[in-house]
Amino acid sequence: MTKPGDRSLYLEMLRRMLLIRKFDEAAVELAARREIVGAVHAYIGEEAVAVGACAALNDDDYITGNHRSHGHPIAKGASVDRAMAELFGKRTGYCKGKGGSMHLADFSVGILGEAGILGSALPVAVGAALASKLRKETKVSMPFFGDGASNEGACHESMNLAAIWKLPVVFVCENNQYAIVKNVRDLVAVQHIADRAAAYDMPGVTVDGQDVLAVYEAVGAAVARARAGQGPSLVECVTYRYFDHAEGMGRLLTEPYRDADEVEKWRQRDPIAIHRAWLLDGGYATAEELDAIEKDAAAAIEAALEFARTSPEPDPSELFDGLYTNPIAADRY
């Protein structure tokens, strides 16, 4: 339950949602004018999920992301400078320019990687939880995945493994209702993705993914359960992708597949606006204070852009770095 004493947390939630929003607005713009290349999968509209869920974690808990995952590292506390530099492919990026938009990873804040392949990171998150349990630690693993990935075999194998071994995993499904251009209703047999939890004898709940506090509370209960050794849970957060599947892919994926009315209706339930209104109604902050947070977030993204643009490119001599930990000379294979 929300408590007045958590004011700084509630404000921090707003700040991180704004950072993600502005980060991805910048990324969309960069992709549109080809300043960065490759696909950009914007998280805009879904910020409350990553921020609400990560707010329920400790710094040393683990998360895994997916292809639409600029938001998760930021929600977990990663630096926007290094994340932006990675989008630019710069040496100062989290992955030294070798990962890119779909593979942002900051191990120092518990990110075990993002998977460009749907469902691919879920078994890895389960393995991290297994390591946690075998080492008698209480670290929780939280894979983020979408409605699309929820149909992958790896997802179901992961849920079953976590359930039979009672692992500290909180499966967070970001149901943004579209797998590329196909609506979830046509692709998932059950009414709610959370209903699938029953098949693995674990709790499954569906929450409003536009309400950061609802996400925080539902995920928080699942995290407490996992940390207490009671096993995994599935939290389905119903949310919406404002943008198309990916930016920067030309005309390939821009055929109409959803009504403008539908998009507009969801934009009226914007997670940042909802949280801002809640903060004002509850007297947690004044409009001026919230404006200042937004201004700071915008400035942080401007600074990140400057950092990324002025950072050095990796040198071609770095091509083989990090292929093996004990490098073998390139001419050996």
Add this chain to the structure above:
Amino acid sequence: MPELRMREALREALREEMLRDDRVFLMGEDIGAYGGSYTVTRGLLDEFGPERVIDTPIAESGVVGAGIGAAINGLRPMVEIMTINFSFVAFDQIINNASKFLYMSGGQFNVPLVLRMAAGGGSQLGATHSHSLEGLYAHFPGLKVVCPSNPADAKGLLKRAFRDENPVIFIEHSALYSLKGEVPDDADYVLEFGKARVLREGTDVTIVGYGGSVHQALRSAAMLEDQEQLSAEVIDLRTLRPLDIDTVIQSVKKTNRCVVVEDDWQFGGFAGEISAQVMERAFDWLDAPVARVSGKDVPMPYNRNLEFAALPSEEDVVEAVLAML
């Protein structure tokens, strides 16, 4: 030196590594109570308990991925995939995660995972259960690929695999599990990766093999000597990545002829890689084109005669050598 079957040598390696390093644990289908499909892990559950010898569901993608996640987070898992045929189900985990995480994360986290799997045909198990994929896995940068041909190498190389910081694909030819050989019982017996071994010295032709095909190479060398009075040098590659091409090149510069033997399909296979590297580095020493003696380009048929026809034989090797004289 004690004489052990290969399955016992592998078991000794696992046991010694589990005693040496408490981060090592084993996962796989039926590896615990049942002792493993090829009984490699027999007795280890009793000795080490269910937290270090974990029976898993038949879910290769999930289990290999879990091994990767545990490896990233400080443990040293060995995942046994019952046979290499089932590794297709875990391909995304092996290729997209295990082989790439270190590179793709800019060196932030490595995956010290040992993936053991049985391979090879010849048992009339049909097309889906008779693969030899050593060369396929060797194709991927980021992986190391090991294929022992005898009990001593199996032990020394498996112990080495647990000391590697990178993912290691450890491929055991199923026909070799009962093969006997002398095996050092010294706990510090560890072989290096990337060191081929000359099993038999010769002057007329170099025959290169790995895993199961090493034995065809040796038998064909004996036939060449007995029937044709030809002296064949036999090289066991032992690891495909890293590859010790230097030992092959050195030999070819002496014999001026080279045959590569493998069970895998010839088209796009590893024998082609060896052939290309020999051509690049020893072209002027070659008296004949490098020959490849490989599996025929068909899915493995079930019928005994057809399966025999699909697999390379020592007669094929002898024929290939005679054709280059």
